Amino acid sequence: MAKTHLSCPCGEAITGTDEDDLVEQAQKHLSEAHPGREYDREMILFMAY
Numbered sequence: 712m713a714k715t716h717l718s719c720p721c722g723e724a725i726t727g728t729d730e731d732d733l734v735e736q737a738q739k740h741l742s743e744a745h746p747g748r749e750y751d752r753e754m755i756l757f758m759a760y
Contacts, residue, residue, distance in 0.1 A: 719744075730756060730759075734756065
């Protein structure tokens with residue numbers, strides 16, 4: 712089952728249409744809300760549900 716949801720510790724709920732979209736949305740959120748913090752696909756999907 713694809714993981715399409717992620718809750719950022721800042722409280723932001725991130726959703727994607729599929730895992731690729733979720734990773735893209737999460738990386739976009741990180742660059743906008745948390746500059747300097749970067750997570751790769753594996754780390755994002757580890758935290759996703």
